[in-house]
Amino acid sequence: MPVTQFDVASIAGVSRKTVSNVINGYPHISPDVITRVNAAIAELGYTPSRAARSLRTGRTRTIQLIIPELDVSYFAELARWVVTAAEERQLAVIITQTLGDPERERRAIEGELAEYADGSILSPVSSDLSTISQRRADSPIVLVGELAGGGSLTHIGIDNVAAAELATRHLIDLGRQRIAFIGAQPDPSSRMAQMRLAGYRNAIESAGHPFEPGLIAHTVGYHRADGADAMHRLFDSGLAPDAVFCATDLLAMGAMRAARDIGLEVPSDLAVVGFDDIEEGRYSVPTLTTISPDKRQIAELAVTRLEAAIDDDSASNGSELPVSFSLIRRESTEEK
C-alpha cells in the first residue's frame, strides 16, 4: 500500500492539503509546520504519486526519445546526452525504437506514449513531415537530424550538405582522384542519405571532377555490414576508388574492415572519411577521419527547446536550430 499525503498529514498533525502545499512550495507556511511535514515525509519515505500528479496537472515530466536503433553508436551517444540533459531538468526519458520502420515511427508519434509524454524528440527515418505535422496528439515534437525545413516543427541538426561537402573536399585536397560514396539509398525519402550524397556531389563537381554513378554505392542500412558489403562491391566493379566518403562512421568501419580483407592499405591505397564521430573511430586501426557533429549540443538543445515548448505552447513554432560541426582529421586520411 503506497504512502500518500494523508499518511504524512496525520503524522505531522496537519491537513492533507497543507502537505501538498509544503511539497509545492506554497509561500505562506510557518517554519514549524514545514519542519514537521518534512520530518513526516522522511519518516514514512513518502513519494508523490506520479500518476495522480499527472492526472491532476496534465503534465508528466516525461519525454519520449524516438530513434531507429539504440545500439547504433551514433544514437547510443545521442541518447546518452539526451538522458543526461533530461535528468538535469528532472525529466524522465522513455525510449522508443523505430527500427527504421515507418509504421513503428508513425505509432510512436501518434500513439498512446506520444500523448502521455509531454513531448517527443524524433530522429526521423522515412516519414514525410506532412504526416507528422498533421497528427492528432498535441504534445510538441522536436526533430533532430537532418535540417529538413518547411514544416511547422523545430529542427535541430547540422548542415548535412555542407558537412558532406567538407568531408569530400578533404579527400579532394589530398589529391585523391577516384572518390567513392558509400551509403546512398534507393528510397528518396531518406533525406539524410540524399543530403550527404548531395554534399559529396557538390564537392566533386565544383572541383572539376566528373560525377561517376559507378562510384556511388547504395546500401540497405547504415551498419558495419552494409559498409563492408558496399566496399566489396565497389572493389569488384573494377573502378578501384582511391578514397571513399561514407555516410556514417559505422559504414566506414565496415568499409575499412573490408578494405583490409581485400588487401588494401588505409590510407595509402584508400583514404576513408566517415560521418558522426563515434568514439569507436578514435581507437580503430586506423583511426577514422570524420565529420563531428556536436551530439551533446544537439541533445541539450533538443531537451531545452522541448521543455520550452512544454512550458509555453507558443514556443513550438517551427524554428531551425543549426548545430556546429567540424572535420576531425585522423589516420584514415593521412598523407601518403
Added chain:
Amino acid sequence: MPVTQFDVASIAGVSRKTVSNVINGYPHISPDVITRVNAAIAELGYTPSRAARSLRTGRTRTIQLIIPELDVSYFAELARWVVTAAEERQLAVIITQTLGDPERERRAIEGELAEYADGSILSPVSSDLSTISQRRADSPIVLVGELAGGGSLTHIGIDNVAAAELATRHLIDLGRQRIAFIGAQPDPSSRMAQMRLAGYRNAIESAGHPFEPGLIAHTVGYHRADGADAMHRLFDSGLAPDAVFCATDLLAMGAMRAARDIGLEVPSDLAVVGFDDIEEGRYSVPTLTTISPDKRQIAELAVTRLEAAIDDDSASNGSELPVSFSLIRRESTEEK
C-alpha cells in the same frame, strides 16, 4: 483538450462506462454497441489516459532500465533488446543512467521513478545488495550482470568466473606465457571485476603458472581510454606480457590500439581476449576474440521475469537464472 471516454460515449450514444467496458473487453456487450463505440473511438482518435488508468489500477505498464552508461556498447546492445522485448509486451521503458555513481544508483532504485515503474531492471555498479533489498519501494527488481547470489532478488547473467576462466585458458592453450589482466578495480565492491579476475587467476594457477600481481592492471573505468592507459602501463613496467585478457571488450579495444602505438603486433606479439562480444569486435582490425554472453536472452529473460513478478507478487523470489555464454575465436588470438 484531450479526448476522453465521455466524448466517445456521447457520440456512440452510450454511457461512459460502456466505453470503458468495450475497451477492456468486458464479455457481455451487444455487437451493435461495440461497433458504434469503436467507430466513435476511431473518429475522435481517442487514446486512453495513461495517467488516469495508472492511478486507478496502480499499474503503469512501464519498466525502468537502470544502467551505468547508454553509450557503452554492451549496455547499448542490452538496452536495445530490453526495449525490443518490452515493446512486444506493450511495456514502455524508462532509461536511467547511474554513470557508475552509487548515489545515482540508490536514487534510481528508491526514488520516484522506481515507485512509478512497475519494476526495474538493474545493472548494478557498486551497491551492496543489502541496500537494495531493504529499500522501501515494493516494485520488483531484476538484477542483470554478475550472478551475485544471496539476496532475495532475481539475478540474470552468465557465470563470470567460469567465463573468465575459459577466456584465460584459451590464451594458455595458445602457449602464451605471460598473460596479463586488464580491468582490475581497487574497489572490492565491484563484483564484476572481482569475478573476472578470479576466473583469470583460477585458470592461471590451475595451469601451473605463477600468479604475478605485476601483470594485473587496474583501471578507473571500463572504457577504451582505460584499456589504452593500462596497456601502456603494462608495457612500461617492463614485464612484457605476450597476452592479455581484458575485463570488457572496450578495454580490449583500447589495449589493442595502444599495442599498435607501442609497436606490438596483435596477435603475434600480443594475443588479446575481450569480454562482452560487442559488434565492434567483429569488424575491428584485428577482429577480437571474446566471451559472448547472450545479451538478447538476458534481456528477454529480464523482461519476462519482471512481467511475471509484476503480475504475481509471489513470483519475486530470489532465483538465479543462468545464461549461456561462449568463447568466440577471432583474429586477435590466431595462432602465430
Added chain:
DNA sequence: CACGTGGCCTGCCACGTGGTAAACCTGTGG
C-alpha cells in the same frame, strides 16, 4: 473597542479511469 489586513491553514472539487453492484431489458416457463 471595532474593524480591516494579511499570514496561515483547510475543505471542496475535478482530473479520467476501472471495479462493484444494481438497474434495465428481453425472452421463457409456470
Added chain:
DNA sequence: CCACAGGTTTACCACGTGGCAGGCCACGTG
C-alpha cells in the same frame, strides 16, 4: 399474465493529487 433468469447497460465510488476560495487567527490602525 406474472415471475424469473440471464444478458446488457448503467450509476456510483475511489485512486492521489493541485487549484481555488474561504475560514481562522493575531496584529495594527482608526
